[in-house]
Amino acid sequence: MFRRSGTIVAALAAGLLATAAPAMADFWSDAGAKYQGVTLHGVTESTPPSNYIKDVLAPAFEKATGIKVEIETTSWDQMYDKAIKDMEAKTGIYDMVYIEQDIIYAYLARDFLVDITKSLKDDPSLKAPDFDESRFTTFANYFKNADGDLFGIPMEAFIKLYLYRTDLFNDPAIKEAFKKETGKDLAPAKTHEDYTQIAEFFTKWGKDNGKEIWGSTAQAHTGHPASWYEFFESVAPTFGVYNWGIDASKNYAASVAEGGSMNSDKAKTALKWWLHLRDIAPPESAASTWTEVGTTFAAGRAAQGFVYGENAAWIASDAEKSKVVGNVGVALPPVEPGVMEEAEAGKGYIGYYDGGAFGLPVTSKNKEAALLFLQYIGQDSVQGDWAVAAPRITNTATYDDPKVIEMDKTLGGYYTMLKDQGKLFAGAPPYPFHAQVREATAPIFYRILTGEVGPDEGLDQMAAAAEAELKNLGYRK
């Protein structure tokens, strides 16, 4: 990943300080003067964007304001558990918490977070001149309530893409063999049938030529929610099954009988399509989470696949971790007829828009100082270097940064796709019970993957389990 060595961090920090405009420096030191001696505590996951905050932005902020910032980075599960315990027990340990897009609705439902828009309106002296909510990309909308007030400063955003190997797709011998076998020209698939055909072709080609190459990746771990996510966030929507097949307007129905679509024919077709891909994917797919899918593709073991944007970036550009640098093409996922139109009309989506934000818990004891820090990391001026160090874009202006434009080329046009087609993708549905329903249904999903339960029957059981859990939680009346 784009984990910097110590010297790069120092250089970036120095560059940042040098480019900060003098007028801004005045605001930060004036605003910080009131909070001398305060130490802010944040908790986040140890991903590259967060590590950049910890290693570069926090020290820079401290230099500008005199407010000390300590960012604790930990694993994904731990981070949630610690943040939730702190906010639930009102201990006030953290002044900043990482909020992944899929948990925001749970936090908002519990009033865990401070309304940033309102707080800055109430106390204009805290408002930084270079901070403006309107400068964020539309991804920020996921962190707003019904009134349009912001509850989190976006700090990372990615889409899950269709990656393919340009070297293989452009190889004349392979193109000819493909044409001979299928009568079609080899090109990134637009439909599911095309995708399957290409996948089958490459798996067979690998076997015939004694090469360690397969036609597709599959994030199909049999005991980790990664597989569940790949199906509900990246596969089912391309078949027209949205929001996990749960219909909030119909009393959170999941089963077809009650008005949901989790076990609809479309969902069943989607699952069977994906299970077939899993069978012709590399053998490690049955034990693959997003980590292994990224590494499988980076090791050159798959001709095409669905990969999260944050991994797509290093696969395309980091020679220390990837064997396919310079050979990665990006495309939109293949879809069923009609789905693309629905996505363009805003009625559906074709894949997952993933990311997270920094929020301020209401239990924090240093809200004012924390607001300053949140604005600091939301400024346009810090975004360019951040995007280069950890490929993520949250402010519209960042797309035009020369360094980002330069990088877009090495990433096969990933940023351009994020900018122009990002609207076709969507974040997790607005459910306050995200993890609960996932965990209630995932065990059945794992059994589908091992073959203990058939896909049709399995989806029926999952729909029933989802409804039972929703009833148990009190959402389904």
Next chain:
Amino acid sequence: MRADRPYLTVLLWTLLSLLTLFPIYWLFVISVKPAVELFTTPSVLLDTVYWNNYVKVLNDSTLRRYMYNSIVISSGNALLVTTLAFMACYALSRFDLAGKENIFFWTITNRMAPAAVFLLPFFLLFTQVFVIGDWKLYDTKIGMILLYCTFNLPFAIWTLRPTIDAIPKELDEAATVDGASTWQVIREVIFPLARPGLAVTLILTWVFAWNEFLLAATLTSFNARTITTGLSEYVTTTGTEWGTMASIAIITLVPALIVFSVVQRQIVAGLTFGAVKE
């Protein structure tokens, strides 16, 4: 001791050691391979060695702090636990205390609890009960040293009790007749004879404290964070940094090995007292 066929014993040991060492060797292999090599056709032997992971890890001052915390917490806890357990076992073995067998059994029940659920009451205790002014037990080394007693004390009491029970009562009774105080009996009669047991207890409680993950992850954050918890930072949603994690794990073997080889001599010291013959 039978002195027959030592070469056979050595051969057997060598084979067993290879089996034991293989996963650790593999850990080393992972730590010196660039990430790109991890997901390709494997080979048992290393062709190139890549030290970048170590350079990165050794230059990280945060990890040095974690390491220091781990050493303080595990050593503090192991010493405390072994001392307390030694006292407790002596009491259970030599005094006629009412209900002592029940107390003995009760101690072990403290190790049975599945940790995940108990994190919540621990968290509340540490952040809302043990609080003096601005000071909290949360995120302190002393807090972790005390907390680790819940699973280490039962272990220590149960492994030490057979050792102390096996020391003939006549020995301390004789000493008492000679006018020795309880303290003198413990120090001069029991302690030397219990040395192998104490050494093993010390080692293993140290190991449990050193390896503990879930409690430390929840109840520490900046100041008292341990190296084992630090390792989990490399398991993220964007991927697990196997190489970095493996190199830290290899480095953490060093202090553990030092503690081990020092204390292990005490187990052998017990051979002067008695030995099994086959």
Next chain:
Amino acid sequence: MRSNRVGWLLLAPTILILAVFGIVPFLYVLYVAFHQWNPFGANPNMIYNGADNFRRLVFDAEFLTSVWFTLKFAFFAVASEVALGYLLAQLFMKDSPGKGFFRTIHTLPLIVAPIVVGSVWRLMTTPSIGIIPYLLNDWFGYDLNIGRDATSAFVITVIMDIWHWTPLVTLTLLAALVSLPKEPFEQAQIDGANRWQIFWHVTLPMIRPAILATVFIRLMDALRTVDEVWMLTGGGPGAATRYVGLHIWKLVFPKTDYGYGSAISVIVLYLTLVMCWLLYVGLVARRDRKRPS
């Protein structure tokens, strides 16, 4: 007879610490177990629901399967560890060149953190590119895929546990063997007893308390295993390695089902306790019959 006050005084710190960090949290968990409580439910507060949680778990197939798999796992792992550990401890009693060196090597697995143990075994067993499936395929043409095959995954978790924890058994039994008095063995040899007779009639009765303690510790730790298995298989394939510790972890961490999770924990604690109590009573009773005092 010395004063019992000294005895209680020596025991007091242990009782105090275990009461504060053992009983108090347990009472809290017991209290929560009688409530419906999920902070992300429509009603995020604790709602008293009597014994509903307990009634629910009796019919919870997922939980019951998980208990069954855990028992199987604990049985195979602990039985192998004790047998193997005893043999190794006996081997360490023999004189051989480089004994200290071998002993150190043999204890190395103990100091590898569980989360790392899980990671190494995961990388070693990744289907098709881990070293173990690779060699198995190369030598025997056998395809090991722990993502697909439940039995393989189960066996690998057991082997991993044996690798990790046998040294603990060896060390505790070694300490016990080393502390044994010489005389009974010399006497037995004079009486012409063979190896097996010495083991059965002399060694075993004398180290039975140490074996019991070791079995207890290993058993309850095996029943609580989380980190290694979480890293290795995540509980899969399907529910094949979703052992009860991991099951509870999944209920409490991602699912935040504190009420039901507490009820299950209380029951698991209770089952462990009963199992250990039966073992304990069985072995103590036998000892009393043999050596009336």
